[in-house]
Amino acid sequence: MQSSFIEVKNVTYKYDEDVENQVAINNVSLSIEKGSFTVILGHNGSGKSTLAKLLNGMLKPDKGRIVIDGLDTSKTENEYEIRKRLGLVFQNPDNQIICTIVEEDVAFGPENLGIEPKEIRKRVDEALSLVGMSDFAKAAPHQLSGGQKQRVALAGILAMEPECIVLDEPTAMLDPIGRKEVINAITRLNKEKNITVILITHFMEEAENADRVIIMNKGEIVADSEPLKVFSMSDVLKSSGLSLPQTTELLTLLKNGGLNVNSGIISPKGTADEIFSVISGR
């Protein structure tokens, strides 16, 4: 019986067979419910991208097992069905964008799924509009700015309409408003269409809407809980090389300074509300 959408059981992965001490993923177990929103944080080289590639079957576990919607990723015959269900947006859009025209590139995924042309047209237009790139449909990818490429790569996966999307730092090159737009779009897909989301990021504040936050450290999961709980684990954060968003940091300083505020808040507005209500005597 499989109750969750993703089951990762005691998975270990090593890039280089020969090197004894270098394990990219070390005995990781994890299960992800359908329709949930999970954020993964962790230092550079902690294994986030490796885990993402293990989930979509690009890499196969050396030890342990990964099952996506009942399909074992180490069986080659499952590859196609897994890609259909789980879409991975790569950390570097250049690794993903292959066609010479933006709209063809976005259509590439759905075409491979055997979707009919009329439906593809509709999905491509919708996906490009969702990421704000409709004006660039006919452009060549090499003519795009860094952030524009990142948006197109995201559109390519959205157009496949997978049940689960894994996003590897999708907002790293976006301006602040663009970042909010993309996070909002992803959150809407999760809430309205029940799409399972796994978001890898270095921006803690993007974890605000998540059901769950996972922290990776040297190939292992060292924390896994709801956002506010994880953000209050200052020892784990510190030993994992992470730092709090400015807002949480500010609230912590105020608390230490004698102001009786709740320090587990992330949004600037929520932070201001909390400070205001304490200052004005609740």
Next chain:
Amino acid sequence: MSILKTKNLSFTYPQISSVHHATINDISFSLDSGETIGIIGHTGSGKSTLLQTLNGLIKPDSGMVFLNEKDLWENPKEIYQKRFKVGLVFQYPEYQLFEETAYKDIAYGPKNMGLSDEEIDLRINEYSALLGITEDNLNKSPFELSGGEKRRVALAGILAMEPDVLVLDEPTAGLDPIGRTMLFNAIKEYQIKTNAGVIIVSHSMEDLSKMCDKLLVLSGGEIKKFGSVKDVFLDSAELNNLGLDVPMVTRVMLELKAKGLDIRSDIFTVDEAAKEILNFFSQSL
């Protein structure tokens, strides 16, 4: 003294990617030795294009770039040498990494400058340590590095050329907090040692407020504002219109002010904000 200056710089890509004009238009600004300027602007506003005119990767259609008061293009055959003086770190580190090992990648620039192997080795060790690149990773192929590890190697490769002007295109994107702090410190240390001018493009208003003397705001390829960090962050509504924002803690202060508290909002760091709020609280008791 101005180390890098642009005058009425304009450029349009020969093939335009969309209905929007792919240009930078009439850009004039000046960077002093030892100074750090941050460039902010929405996606597609022309930041990377502007940076590439500064080291001669793109030749402007009109206008001029001056390096140490001399026309960058005075002798087009020597433009290659100018790239040792104006070191540009690309937005995607992959564009810069192609050697067999990370070590060789960092050595690439210094080698082309004609430095001795001994000097190169010294520099690689120095800048790798400064950016937290491990011995293990120096021996790996750049393709075997994680995103943030690649970025560190790309940065080290440019620092190792010890350029007069350091031009960084979103250098903190993909770096973890420790990597970001190391980068800030590396740049500061480098600036103290060499008095280099630094230009940083970034979408992190938090990072820029820590690092920069001045900010330049680009929109649609034009300069919308150029001034001190304080001046630029003062107009948060205008920044929002341009797809940008103020640092998170400034946003908190603005919200508090909007609620009617008589509190300062020209604050960009957490420490300052905490001080101001605690101060306000103790006075209102």
